[in-house]
Amino acid sequence: MNKHVALIGGITGAVGSALARELCSRNNWEVHGLSRNAPTRPIEGVNYGQLDLNDQDSLQTGLSAFKDVTHLFYCGRATHAEQVLENAEDNLRLLDHLVCGVETVAENLEHVHLVQGGKYYGVHVGPFPTPAREEDSRAPIPNFNYDQQDYLDQRSKNRKWSWSASRPNTLLHYSPQISRNIVSTLGAYAAICRELGASLDFPGNPGAFESITQMTTIELLAKGIAWMVTEKSCLNQAFNFTNTDVFRWKHLWPRIAECFDMVPGSVRPLKLEEVMSERDEVWKSIAKKFGLKTSSLDQVANWGFADATLERYWDEILSHNKCRSLGFHEWDETETRFVHRLKQYQNSAILPT
16 A cells, blocks of 8 residues: 655644544554644654745745655644634635645645635525535635635646545534634633533524534544545545534533533523633632643633634534545534533543533
């Protein structure tokens, strides 16, 4: 079996790290990774390089060490605020710098993979046709996902390499170093409510409490990407990747409350970014009481991200039929996985029990 050589751009992020662990678990992969900063939790078997995709000149020099790369994975994003449209030009520039640099040095480049997401369908903007299928018409909004995919499609036509793209929805993951995480953020919210003697109210839009949505367990996504990039029937296409089930927050909410021995409350819309940003001292008290690893609330919770996630009163359903029809049958049970992840944070002394 031929050995594949992976280069993962954005390897210290949640998706990049999960993908690296998945590929390292397979005998036929050699794994390299790029990031601006050194990894806080290096993965055994990964060769790390520190490069800034914004700096094209130093990037070109640094990439000379990766001449054997066969598969390039782009898991990065340009810096952005929550609840705004992300800058298409910035995101396209980062991808272009990486692809051009790798093309120059890696003569055996076979495939480029792009991690997208539900934002391709406009899940962050408003209601969209569901279940969303990969070939659905695009929304009439600026969207960096469109620009990046078009770039790969056009550039690959006169090259030896093919491309693919994965589209997960909200990610379920255990990543202690990443606060932009719906599990740890809602866990911190629950802990603060309990400390203040409050019930666990749902802080989002009333419609979001009732709507149907999907998530993607990050290990499932990593397996899907590894499958996709070596499966010939998947070349030059995009694929949705979710856990394949659906859930409602109103059903999951009591299970979250149970993890903290709390009573689930009512729907009480709040802007967490405004309300919880004033609770640093409460969190420090919680951290001291339970011996938590960090007393810095901003290392555990991203309130703007939670606000953006919980304001969606519309259904978020992505069709999984395309990848299933080509042989990928992995799935996960979202509510159970969410609770499992929450308990991981508690058992690791990042959230209180």
